[in-house]
Amino acid sequence: MELNDLYRDVILDHNRRPRNFGVLTPADASVEGYNPLCGDRLTVQVRMAGEEIVDIRFEGQGCAISTASASLMTEAVKGKTRADALVLFDKVHSLLTDDAALGDELGKLAALSGVREFPARVKCASLCWHTLVSALKSRDPQHAAAVSTE
Ligand code: ZN
Numbered sequence: 001m002e003l004n005d006l007y008r009d010v011i012l013d014h015n016r017r018p019r020n021f022g023v024l025t026p027a028d029a030s031v032e033g034y035n036p037l038c039g040d041r042l043t044v045q046v047r048m049a050g051e052e053i054v055d056i057r058f059e060g061q062g063c064a065i066s067t068a069s070a071s072l073m074t075e076a077v078k079g080k081t082r083a084d085a086l087v088l089f090d091k092v093h094s095l096l097t098d099d100a101a102l103g104d105e106l107g108k109l110a111a112l113s114g115v116r117e118f119p120a121r122v123k124c125a126s127l128c129w130h131t132l133v134s135a136l137k138s139r140d141p142q143h144a145a146a147v148s149t150e
Pocket of ligand 1: 035038039040062063064065066123124
């Protein structure tokens with residue numbers, strides 16, 4: 001099996017059966033993200049214990065890439081500290097935009113590297129991450145913010 005086939009299978013699987021999909025109650029932060037280029041909309045909710053992301057969920061509607069990316073993200077950051085999640089965001093951003101060979105340290109997130117060949121889809125894959133970063137910065141459910149990739 002070619003690596004690209006493996007990556008495609010991961011994307012398809014996470015799109016068909018998104019992990020951590022639904023509403024999180026209570027949540028410490030809830031942020032909505034929107035990618036006008038594609039029409040992807042999703043809400044990311046996090047529950048924190050100090051600096052640790054103890055739970056995370058997302059919901060919304062978007063293309064296969066945006067849904068799979070959000071699903072993979074929730075798996076990747078649950079249990080991580082806020083600082084570690086931000087570091088991971090930088091690595092994923094490099095994965096999506098550079099030719100940097102980061103695949104090994106990113107595990108399943110490496111499946112998103114195929115998006116590099118389709119610049120118009122990069123925002124589909126990065127939307128959930130921008131939304132997460134905003135949620136980690138706000139952490140206040142009373143001030144739910146909105147994020148746009150524009
Ligand atoms: Zn999209």
